[in-house]
Amino acid sequence: xxxxxxxxxxxxxxxxxxxxxxxxxxxxxxxxxxxxxxxxxxxxxxxxxxxxxxxxxxxxxxxxxxxxxxxxxxxxxxxxxxxxxxxxxxxxxxxxxxxxxxxxxxxxxxxxxxxxxxxxxxxxxxxxxxxxxxxxxxxxxxxxxxxxxxxxxxxxxxxxxxxxxxxxxxxxxxxxxxxxxxxxxxxxxxxxxxxxxxxxxxxxxxxxxxxxxxxxxxxxxxxxxxxxxxxxxxxxxxxxxxxxxxxxxxxxxxxxxxxxxxxxxxxxxxxxxxxxxxxxxxxxxxxxxxxxxxxxxxxxxxxxxxxxxxxxxxxxxxxxxxxxxxxxxxxxxxxxxxxxxxxxxxxxxxxxxxxxxxxxxxxxxxxxxxxxxxxxxxxxxxxxxxxxxxxxxxxxxxxxxxxxxxxxxxxxxxxxxxxxxxxxxxxxxxxxxxxxxxxxxxxxxxxxxxxxxxxxxxxxxxxxxxxxxxxxxxxxxxxxxxx
Amino acid sequence: xxxxxxxxxxxxxxxxxxxxxxxxxxxxxxxxxxxxxxxxxxxxxxxxxxxxxxxxxxxxxxxxxxxxxxxxxxxxxxxxxxxxxxxxxxxxxxxxxxxxxxxxxxxxxxxxxxxxxxxxxxxxxxxxxxxxxxxxxxxxxxxxxxxxxxxxxxxxxxxxxxxxxxxxxxxxxxxxxxxxxxxxxxxxxxxxxxxxxxxxxxxxxxxxxxxxxxxxxxxxxxxxxxxxxxxxxxxxxxxxxxxxxxxxxxxxxxxxxxxxxxxxxxxxxxxxxxxxxxxxxxxxxxxxxxxxxx
Numbered sequence: 001x002x003x004x005x006x007x008x009x010x011x012x013x014x015x016x017x018x019x020x021x022x023x024x025x026x027x028x029x030x031x032x033x034x035x036x037x038x039x040x041x042x043x044x045x046x047x048x049x050x051x052x053x054x055x056x057x058x059x060x061x062x063x064x065x066x067x068x069x070x071x072x073x074x075x076x077x078x079x080x081x082x083x084x085x086x087x088x089x090x091x092x093x094x095x096x097x098x099x100x101x102x103x104x105x106x107x108x109x110x111x112x113x114x115x116x117x118x119x120x121x122x123x124x125x126x127x128x129x130x131x132x133x134x135x136x137x138x139x140x141x142x143x144x145x146x147x148x149x150x151x152x153x154x155x156x157x158x159x160x161x162x163x164x165x166x167x168x169x170x171x172x173x174x175x176x177x178x179x180x181x182x183x184x185x186x187x188x189x190x191x192x193x194x195x196x197x198x199x200x201x202x203x204x205x206x207x208x209x210x211x212x213x214x215x216x217x218x219x220x221x222x223x224x225x226x227x228x229x230x231x232x233x234x235x236x237x238x239x240x241x242x243x244x245x246x247x248x249x250x251x252x253x254x255x256x257x258x259x260x261x262x263x264x265x266x267x268x269x270x271x272x273x274x275x276x277x278x279x280x281x282x283x284x285x286x287x288x289x290x291x292x293x294x295x296x297x298x299x300x301x302x303x304x305x306x307x308x309x310x311x312x313x314x315x316x317x318x319x320x321x322x323x324x325x326x327x328x329x330x331x332x333x334x335x336x337x338x339x340x341x342x343x344x345x346x347x348x349x350x351x352x353x354x355x356x357x358x359x360x361x362x363x364x365x366x367x368x369x370x371x372x373x374x375x376x377x378x379x380x381x382x383x384x385x386x387x388x389x390x391x392x393x394x395x396x397x398x399x400x401x402x403x404x405x406x407x408x409x410x411x412x413x414x415x416x417x418x419x420x421x422x423x424x425x426x427x428x429x430x431x432x433x434x435x436x437x438x439x440x441x442x443x444x445x446x447x448x449x450x451x452x453x454x455x456x457x458x459x460x461x462x463x464x465x466x467x468x469x470x471x472x473x474x475x476x477x478x479x480x481x482x483x
Numbered sequence: 484x485x486x487x488x489x490x491x492x493x494x495x496x497x498x499x500x501x502x503x504x505x506x507x508x509x510x511x512x513x514x515x516x517x518x519x520x521x522x523x524x525x526x527x528x529x530x531x532x533x534x535x536x537x538x539x540x541x542x543x544x545x546x547x548x549x550x551x552x553x554x555x556x557x558x559x560x561x562x563x564x565x566x567x568x569x570x571x572x573x574x575x576x577x578x579x580x581x582x583x584x585x586x587x588x589x590x591x592x593x594x595x596x597x598x599x600x601x602x603x604x605x606x607x608x609x610x611x612x613x614x615x616x617x618x619x620x621x622x623x624x625x626x627x628x629x630x631x632x633x634x635x636x637x638x639x640x641x642x643x644x645x646x647x648x649x650x651x652x653x654x655x656x657x658x659x660x661x662x663x664x665x666x667x668x669x670x671x672x673x674x675x676x677x678x679x680x681x682x683x684x685x686x687x688x689x690x691x692x693x694x695x696x697x698x699x700x701x702x703x704x705x706x707x708x709x710x711x712x713x714x715x716x717x718x719x720x721x722x723x724x725x726x727x728x729x730x731x732x733x734x735x736x737x738x739x740x741x742x743x744x745x746x747x748x749x750x751x752x753x754x755x756x757x758x759x760x761x762x763x764x765x766x767x768x769x770x771x772x773x774x775x776x777x
Binding site for chain 1 (some may be wrong): 672674681691700703
């Protein structure tokens with residue numbers, strides 16, 4: 001005798017008597033011919049799976065009457081309902097709040113007698129250890145290139161000012177030398193403890209460049225261009241493929257155009273009619289500022305226009321160029337972007353913006369009009385890149401740092417730093433001296449954010465607590481700490 | 484005979500019965516404990532009249548006590564004291580400081596379950612013997628006392644004086660919870676290195692940095708000394724507070740007069756608190772499991 005087999009669980013009814021039973025088919029309900037009344041598998045599985053049969057289980061009021069042995073405890077579930085009574089923030093509102101940069105605070109005291117930094121006073125050794133204000137137009141330029149960062153405490157003061165430390169004066173002198181001798185260029189990576197002022201050093205360098213009417217191109221946060229938050233696409237006829245990020249390039253062009261008013265005085269010198277690669281016709285004698293805006297307005301054309309702008313800026317007679325990037329380690333590994341055929345992450349060096357910067361940092365793309373390529377590492381948002389750490393340590397002169405045989409090193413990263421085009425400099429930013437720390441504390445006291453008496457003991461104490469004048473720690477200890 | 488002994492000891496050391504007086508010259512034992520045991524029987528010169536009735540006489544009269552060895556020792560000390568009780572003494576405060584064996588150590592020495600009260604009697608005699616003026620102390624007495632002295636004399640250990648070494652460093656060890664810090668202080672400008680790193684890289688919290696340098700801060704010496712510390716064990720707070728103690732000890736080497744100020748700042752005394760141990764039946768040291776009905 002063969003039993004009917006359950007279609008779902010391939011089990012057979014053990015009791016032949018049960019097989020004889022078949023409920024009368026109700027009209028409208030399709031009862032599967034093979035459904036058994038008893039199965040070792042969970043019955044709900046059958047009910048759920050067997051389509052129309054599930055309806056047979058639909059509970060009636062009669063069924064809900066508790067029977068003997070069944071738990072009568074029934075706690076009614078509270079209906080939560082719609083408790084959302086508040087107004088939801090608009091799209092992007094919270095992010096805007098998070099990213100908001102406040103560089104002025106009318107509640108802060110005005111520091112009387114504070115000088116402004118000027119193009120000539122950069123190299124003034126006597127200004128070392130003083131806090132100088134940043135002129136208003138330069139503040140706008142710095143905002144345009146996003147040189148101000150959220151964690152920096154600009155919002156505590158009436159207007160942005162900066163401490164002229166030893167490194168600042170030295171850097172100003174080097175910029176002077178570049179202006180004298182246009183063949184010179186500096187390629188430098190800033191390293192140092194957390195809060196030691198690497199990003200501030202970038203800001204100071206950009207301030208000086210703006211004052212000296214250099215052209216500044218700043219990538220404010222390298223993490224933004226590798227996080228795969230904007231569209232990307234392969235560049236045609238490149239092998240190995242190179243990828244572009246149209247939106248990011250357009251944003252960069254926009255920042256360049258807004259931050260460098262000097263570009264509006266520089267007309268396009270090349271004959272663009274011969275340039276077949278450019279997708280849009282350019283009017284003759286277009287200024288570089290308008291050229292950049294043209295690229296910013298249309299992300300599709302952003303990359304060719306960026307290339308054209310860059311080649312224009314390198315033609316003879318143009319001002320020196322300053323390229324800055326913050327968060328170097330982010331562009332020293334794989335991005336979050338995926339290469340379509342292989343579905344493997346794309347290396348950051350295969351993207352045009354990081355490649356543009358790293359070519360200049362490594363020296364493979366020279367700066368014929370002179371200039372500075374400045375990259376800052378970060379210690380608070382820092383992916384682990386052994387190759388970068390190795391290269392920087394060796395460039396810094398730490399001979400004892402050798403390759404760890406148990407680590408993978410990225411030759412593309414190492415190639416940036418030793419490619420036979422002269423070494424990249426590594427500058428370690430440490431703490432400030434006690435005089436400089438004192439100047440900073442006096443400025444804080446004058447701004448009303450430090451209430452203590454600034455004397456030798458106070459300065460010495462805070463200087464020691466901040467690990468030898470690490471500026472960020474100094475600020476934490478003096479301004480932020482409340483007892 | 485004028486005695487310098489306290490009454491109790493004088494009573495114990497005095498000879499009460501005339502028989503004992505007579506026996507005294509006869510006393511000599513195989514164990515060289517003069518004045519206690521019976522003389523050895525010379526069986527050659529004085530053969531027993533009836534060999535079958537001969538019995539061995541125990542060498543020590545303490546033989547039939549429960550604690551023969553310790554009783555013998557006590558009696559020998561008493562006799563020693565009796566012999567030298569007339570020697571000049573020094574006041575107790577001027578007597579050499581001696582750490583006698585503890586009761587348990589003495590029990591291990593003699594191998595008998597000596598009672599504390601009995602051992603206390605021995606100690607009393609020893610203390611009296613120790614008071615004999617050191618210039619006239621007989622060798623016999625000092626040899627006898629050696630037996631009762633602890634093997635390692637804790638009073639002989641001299642604390643090495645803290646000094647500033649030839650490189651101008653003072654050293655202090657500090658401990659807190661499970662952490663231990665070796666702190667070197669040198670005159671300088673307030674630079675701090677902990678385990679070779681700047682203090683802001685070791686202690687993320689400013690509070691911990693302040694407590695690590697509290698000894699210097701409280702005395703206003705933060706910009707006068709450089710700190711070089713090695714710290715290990717425990718957590719961040721413990722390490723910071725271990726450095727406090729070590730820095731305070733090192734600072735006292737440079738400036739001993741700062742000790743009261745440092746004590747007021749709480750940097751002198753080691754905080755003995757440790758993590759309380761977990762107990763069986765408890766979830767933690769004291770927490771009990773939650774009570775459930777069934």
